[in-house]
Amino acid sequence: xxxxxxxxxxxxxxxxxxxxxxxxxxxxxxxxxxxxxxxxxxxxxxxxxxxxxxxxxxxxxxxxxxxxxxxxxxxxxxxxxxxxxxxxxxxxxxxxxxxxxxxxxxxxxxxxxxxxxxxxxxxxxxxxxxxxxxxxxxxxxxxxxxxxxxxxxxxxxxxxxxxxxxxxxxxxxxxxxxxxxxxxxxxxxxxxxxxxxxxxxxxxxxxxxxxxxxxxxxxxxxxxxxxxxxxxxxxxxxxxxxxxxxxxxxxxxxxxxxxxxxxxxxxxxxxxxxxxxxxxxxxxxx
Numbered sequence: 001x002x003x004x005x006x007x008x009x010x011x012x013x014x015x016x017x018x019x020x021x022x023x024x025x026x027x028x029x030x031x032x033x034x035x036x037x038x039x040x041x042x043x044x045x046x047x048x049x050x051x052x053x054x055x056x057x058x059x060x061x062x063x064x065x066x067x068x069x070x071x072x073x074x075x076x077x078x079x080x081x082x083x084x085x086x087x088x089x090x091x092x093x094x095x096x097x098x099x100x101x102x103x104x105x106x107x108x109x110x111x112x113x114x115x116x117x118x119x120x121x122x123x124x125x126x127x128x129x130x131x132x133x134x135x136x137x138x139x140x141x142x143x144x145x146x147x148x149x150x151x152x153x154x155x156x157x158x159x160x161x162x163x164x165x166x167x168x169x170x171x172x173x174x175x176x177x178x179x180x181x182x183x184x185x186x187x188x189x190x191x192x193x194x195x196x197x198x199x200x201x202x203x204x205x206x207x208x209x210x211x212x213x214x215x216x217x218x219x220x221x222x223x224x225x226x227x228x229x230x231x232x233x234x235x236x237x238x239x240x241x242x243x244x245x246x247x248x249x250x251x252x253x254x255x256x257x258x259x260x261x262x263x264x265x266x267x268x269x270x271x272x273x274x275x276x277x278x279x280x281x282x283x284x285x286x
Contacts, residue, residue: 005220006220006221006223006224006241007214007241007245008240008241008244008245009213009214009244009245009246009248010213010214010217010220010221011220011238011241011242012241012242012243012244013213014026014209014213014217014221015221015241015242016242017235017242020139020235021138021234021235022135022136022137022138023135023136023138023228024133024134024135024136025133025136025207025208025225026130026133027130027131027132027133027207028187028188028206028207028208028209029187029210030130030131030210030258031210031258032178032187032206032210032257033125034125034126034256034257035210035211035253035257036178036181038122038125038126039126039256041122042119042122045122049115049119061108062108062109062111062112062115063112063115063116064112065105065108065109065112066109066111066113066115066116067112067116069098069101069102070098073094073098073101076101077094077097080097126259126260127262128260128262129263129264129265130258130264130265132145132146132147132264132265132266133264134205136225136229138229138231138234140155140280141156141158141229142154142155143155143156143171143192144272144276145192145203146267146268150195151194151195151275151276151279152192152195152201152202152203152205153192153193154193155280155283156170156171156229161229162230163230164226164230167226167229167230168226171190172191173188173189173190173222174188174189174190174191175187175189175218175219176189176206184212184215185210185211185212185215186216186218187206187208187210187218188208188217188218188221188222189204189205189206189207190205190207191203191204191205192205195279208221209254210254210257211253211254211257213250224238224241
């Protein structure tokens with residue numbers, strides 16, 4: 001029996017059922033970085049820009065220099081031209097005036113582009129695709145993850161599949177909590193080794209949706225994974241857990257934390273499966 005109970009409203013928000021004993025679990029840092037870094041910086045940057053617009057307009061002035069310097073230089077040129085006309089002296093052409101001012105105040109244009117690109121950078125962080133999930137294959141007893149052309153994979157033996165404590169010991173998951181968040185907001189962490197043991201590389205992957213669907217979601221998620229992997233017919237036995245039953249509080253927060261303008265990063269099924277088969281053959285896994 002599981003130490004922590006889990007419900008369909010928790011599991012359905014964290015886990016996607018692919019069929020044939022395979023599930024995908026969403027990445028914790030995807031929403032965590034958007035919530036505690038990207039959104040905060042983006043909104044703070046917009047706040048400073050709006051404050052500047054209604055006060056000194058120094059940033060707004062630099063942005064004008066970057067986008068269209070004529071908006072700044074043309075009125076200034078007309079003032080100089082009027083003064084020189086009044087005293088009866090010739091004044092240089094606007095093109096000469098503009099070229100000289102751009103050379104003299106070149107740094108202003110750089111600052112202007114900085115003020116434009118800085119909030120756009122953070123908006124891209126917010127709107128970027130959701131991170132690739134981690135897969136658990138109950139039939140082939142695999143845990144794997146694809147990142148930047150590299151396969152991270154581990155296989156647990158059949159001898160531990162039906163023994164919950166041995167399976168837990170073999171997978172060796174961890175619990176992690178960011179220092180700026182309470183303990184019950186933590187993630188479930190799996191350390192997945194690289195397909196090539198010679199590289200001695202391990203990918204540390206925090207799992208679970210952020211904001212968590214319940215307190216101590218990481219414990220509930222771990223218990224579900226252990227139950228699912230230890231089942232003879234996981235798709236049938238646990239199929240009911242992949243359908244949401246109602247709207248919960250975290251849904252309102254996660255509209256922001258999970259916001260994206262692009263589809264979630266997925267798997268190249270043929271390429272990944274070919275690498276998995278090569279790894280299975282090389283390691284003589286049955």
